[in-house]
Amino acid sequence: MMTILDLNNLSIEQIQFLEQITDEIMEDYHDLIARIHERAGTGIYWQVNNLLSRNNYISRVFEDVCCLELVRRVGAGDNITTIIVKTPSQKKVLTRYFKGQNKQIQFHNSLKSWLKTLVKPGYDFLRNIHWSLVYLMQKDNCRKKKIPRERPLTLIDTFFGSYIFKTGAFKERYYNGLLDHLTLEERKYIFFVPNVITWRNLKKIIRLSEKTRENFLYPFDFLEIRDYLYALAAPFFIKRIQLGDFVFRGMDIGPVLKADFRNKIALRSSFRGILFFQFFRRLKLEKIHLHLVIDWFENQVVDRGFNKGKNEFFPDTPSIGYQGLIAPYKWNFHVQPTEVEARAGVLPRQVAVIGSGLVDIAKKYYPGLDVTVAPGLRFSDIHKTRIKKTAQFNTKNPVILVALPIWVRDSLDILKILLEIQDVFALNKAVLLIKPHPSLDFKSVQSGLPLWPAMFAKTEGDFSRIITKADLLISTGSTVCMESIAYGIPVIVIGSRNGITKNIIPETVPKDIWALCHTGDEVSKALQRLCFGLSQGDRNKFSYQAQLIRESFFEPVSRAGVKQFLRMEQG
Numbered sequence: 001m002m003t004i005l006d007l008n009n010l011s012i013e014q015i016q017f018l019e020q021i022t023d024e025i026m027e028d029y030h031d032l033i034a035r036i037h038e039r040a041g042t043g044i045y046w047q048v049n050n051l052l053s054r055n056n057y058i059s060r061v062f063e064d065v066c067c068l069e070l071v072r073r074v075g076a077g078d079n080i081t082t083i084i085v086k087t088p089s090q091k092k093v094l095t096r097y098f099k100g101q102n103k104q105i106q107f108h109n110s111l112k113s114w115l116k117t118l119v120k121p122g123y124d125f126l127r128n129i130h131w132s133l134v135y136l137m138q139k140d141n142c143r144k145k146k147i148p149r150e151r152p153l154t155l156i157d158t159f160f161g162s163y164i165f166k167t168g169a170f171k172e173r174y175y176n177g178l179l180d181h182l183t184l185e186e187r188k189y190i191f192f193v194p195n196v197i198t199w200r201n202l203k204k205i206i207r208l209s210e211k212t213r214e215n216f217l218y219p220f221d222f223l224e225i226r227d228y229l230y231a232l233a234a235p236f237f238i239k240r241i242q243l244g245d246f247v248f249r250g251m252d253i254g255p256v257l258k259a260d261f262r263n264k265i266a267l268r269s270s271f272r273g274i275l276f277f278q279f280f281r282r283l284k285l286e287k288i289h290l291h292l293v294i295d296w297f298e299n300q301v302v303d304r305g306f307n308k309g310k311n312e313f314f315p316d317t318p319s320i321g322y323q324g325l326i327a328p329y330k331w332n333f334h335v336q337p338t339e340v341e342a343r344a345g346v347l348p349r350q351v352a353v354i355g356s357g358l359v360d361i362a363k364k365y366y367p368g369l370d371v372t373v374a375p376g377l378r379f380s381d382i383h384k385t386r387i388k389k390t391a392q393f394n395t396k397n398p399v400i401l402v403a404l405p406i407w408v409r410d411s412l413d414i415l416k417i418l419l420e421i422q423d424v425f426a427l428n429k430a431v432l433l434i435k436p437h438p439s440l441d442f443k444s445v446q447s448g449l450p451l452w453p454a455m456f457a458k459t460e461g462d463f464s465r466i467i468t469k470a471d472l473l474i475s476t477g478s479t480v481c482m483e484s485i486a487y488g489i490p491v492i493v494i495g496s497r498n499g500i501t502k503n504i505i506p507e508t509v510p511k512d513i514w515a516l517c518h519t520g521d522e523v524s525k526a527l528q529r530l531c532f533g534l535s536q537g538d539r540n541k542f543s544y545q546a547q548l549i550r551e552s553f554f555e556p557v558s559r560a561g562v563k564q565f566l567r568m569e570q571g
Contacts, residue, residue: 005075006084007067008108012497012518014074019500021069022062022330025249029062030054030365032248034340036241036257042344045238047308048273048301050264051257054334055300058264060087063499064256065248068093072251075103082106092255117263124266125235131271132228134199135220138206144221144286152291153189154566155217157306159296160194163438165205170212174296174324176377179213181562189291190566191217195272195302222282223275231274235265273305280309290317292567295348297321299335304346311345318567321348324378326482326553328502329361338365352565354379357552361506374565375557379483381464383556387546388488390539393471398531399431401470401484402456403463405477406437408444410502414474414494415449415456420520421527425455428532433459435466437478472531474523477502485513486554488546490530492517506553513545 010018033054040046050059067086071094075083082104085091091107098105147153158174165171172178179187192214196202209216243261244254264270283290293310295303303321310319327335337347351369353362354376362371376382402418404411418425418432425432434456436442446452459466463480467473473484474492481491481504495501495518505514515526555561563569 003079004082004084005071005080007071007086007090008084010498014070015496015499016518017074018066018070019330021066021073022500025065025069026333028249029065030338032061032065032246034338035246036243037340037344039241041239043239044274044277044305044308045234047344047346048234048270048277048305049238049261050267050270050301051261053301053304054338056331056334058267058269058301059260061256061260064090064260065253066500068251068253068256069249072097072249084108087256087259089255089259093251093253097251120263121235121265124264124268125232127268128232128266128271131199131268132232134202135196135223135275136225136228138202138218139220139223140218141221143218147191147217147288148189149287149289151189152289153191153217154292154294155290156190156192156294157296157303158192158194160196160198160205160209162198162200165208168208170209170214172214174378177380177557178377178562181557181559182566186563186568187213187215191215193217193219195276196220219275219279222279222286224282227275227278227282230278231271234270234274238265267301269300269302270305273302276302276306277309277312280306280313284313290314293317293319293348294566295319295321297323297335297348297351298325298327298332299337299341299347304341307348308344308346310348319348319350320372320374320565321351322374322565323351323353323358323362324374324376326354326358326479326504326506328477328504329364329506331477331500331502333365336362336364336366337369339368342366342369354555355551355553356555357506357508361508373555375561376554377557379479379486379554380557382483382486382550382554385464385468385487387486387543387550388468389543390536393534393539397429397431398471399433399469400425400531401459401467401473402432402434403473403475403478403480404434404436404440404442404445405475405502406439407477408441408448409498410476410494410496411436411440411445412448413497414476415445416497417494417517417520417523418456418474419449419453421524422453422455424524424527428527430532431455431457433457433466433470435459435463472527477504479504481505481514482509482549482553485509486546486549488542490514490542492523492526492530494518494523508552509549510545513542 053059056062084106088107091105094105243257246253295306297303341347351362351371352374356373359371363369432455467484470489472490475481476494484491491514493503493516495516517523517526
């Protein structure tokens with residue numbers, strides 16, 4: 001009989017129960033965030049704070065309350081005497097909750113980890129000072145004076161990272177081909193606003209960007225020293241509110257909220273969000289006129305600062321939050337806005353998704369959200385490539401493409417499951433191609449899997465070229481899953497063995513072309529259903545589903561669609 005519940009090492013059944021819990025508590029979680037909003041107010045410091053972000057990459061609150069609810073349900077029985085938790089704040093909450101009961105709550109932590117948590121706020125603050133100096137050094141008044149004042153501009157939010165300039169030249173990764181559908185005159189007043197996320201070789205990056213056809217408007221050309229001081233002051237002058245009296249499903253979760261607030265008080269993305277807010281203030285003072293503002297909209301805290309600045313200083317200018325992606329919504333639900341966020345003024349006036357099948361998904365937590373469909377710029381190649389025909393599938397030596405995600409632990413989860421069923425692949429003479437995500441630390445994956453099987457053949461190159469040769473894709477948490485289905489190639493999503501699965505495929509997509517699997521046995525059965533044991537008639541269904549996916553989730557790119565997106569007159 002089980003006597004220990006270890007949140008760091010849950011069984012498959014417990015993980016599946018945890019995923020069920022995420023759905024059940026979502027309404028209560030959003031109610032919690034709304035109550036914090038009421039106390040916090042609508043000031044910029046709080047609106048870019050991680051505690052209100054609903055973003056699981058910068059806030060632990062949702063993961064913590066899910067774990068606490070799991071413990072409340074599973075650990076309440078007399079058979080569980082020891083509960084091992086993930087964080088000190090979880091321990092504090094459960095110690096209070098189980099007070100007087102025969103429960104031992106344990107938290108195992110190294111001195112290194114404890115010190116890292118302790119110094120994080122100070123370290124983040126120093127990094128923000130460093131970023132302030134980097135930006136100030138790049139300020140160029142001459143460049144600022146060249147920005148047109150005679151006509152309203154269209155501003156488009158984008159990113160400058162080292163990966164954009166990997167080839168030694170600027171390569172658009174977010175609005176692929178947008179300018180191809182416009183004339184030189186139409187491009188003249190369109191300016192991309194970079195969110196610079198790398199400081200290395202920044203001077204060289206700016207020099208390279210000036211050689212491209214795109215126009216760039218750099219926020220740091222407009223920002224003043226006082227703007228950086230205003231952003232740096234946020235950890236000290238943010239309104240302090242009472243967090244200790246919040247209760248979630250009968251548990252006093254004050255320790256969870258306080259720890260989350262303290263640990264991320266000087267978050268870099270929050271700092272950038274405040275700078276964007278100040279950037280729009282400066283544009284107003286410079287008498288820059290705006291026709292349209294487009295935000296690459298993932299509803300992150302930097303987006304909230306961007307949109308709040310635009311809404312406060314250019315309230316009459318239309319704005320669009322372009323969601324040029326498909327997200328794992330069960331984990332990345334922060335990309336789905338709420339009415340509370342709308343009232344706080346941190347959302348664009350309209351959200352644009354890349355397919356009609358995403359409209360209701362975007363509205364899930366805010367039915368009144370204005371949502372439209374725009375061209376799927378990053379996925380324009382999908383409509384240039386034909387759906388895989390039944391006769392093109394390899395029945396003798398099926399090719400299984402394994403697309404490893406950006407996360408090391410999730411990548412190891414996938415590979416370990418495949419190792420469990422090596423005999424299945426051998427029996428069916430399958431070829432396994434392993435394609436790591438470009439930003440995956442592949443050396444860490446290899447070190448975590450010392451016995452690298454001969455059947456794992458690593459491959460590189462453009463995904464759209466490689467996937468057409470595959471007969472099935474195995475992955476998790478990546479848009480390649482939806483791209484694969486759009487090519488008519490079935491998908492197996494590997495469920496997480498350490499938490500909530502980052503599944504990119506919406507629930508509306510029929511399961512006859514994909515499967516979610518947590519164990520080797522489930523993968524074996526899915527392989528038979530989706531690859532090894534198929535008739536020609538079965539594969540004909542894939543072509544039909546692929547066409548539906550293209551129509552619902554990947555809007556074609558055209559000149560008319562681009563002009564409509566940019567609010568230009570047709571003609």
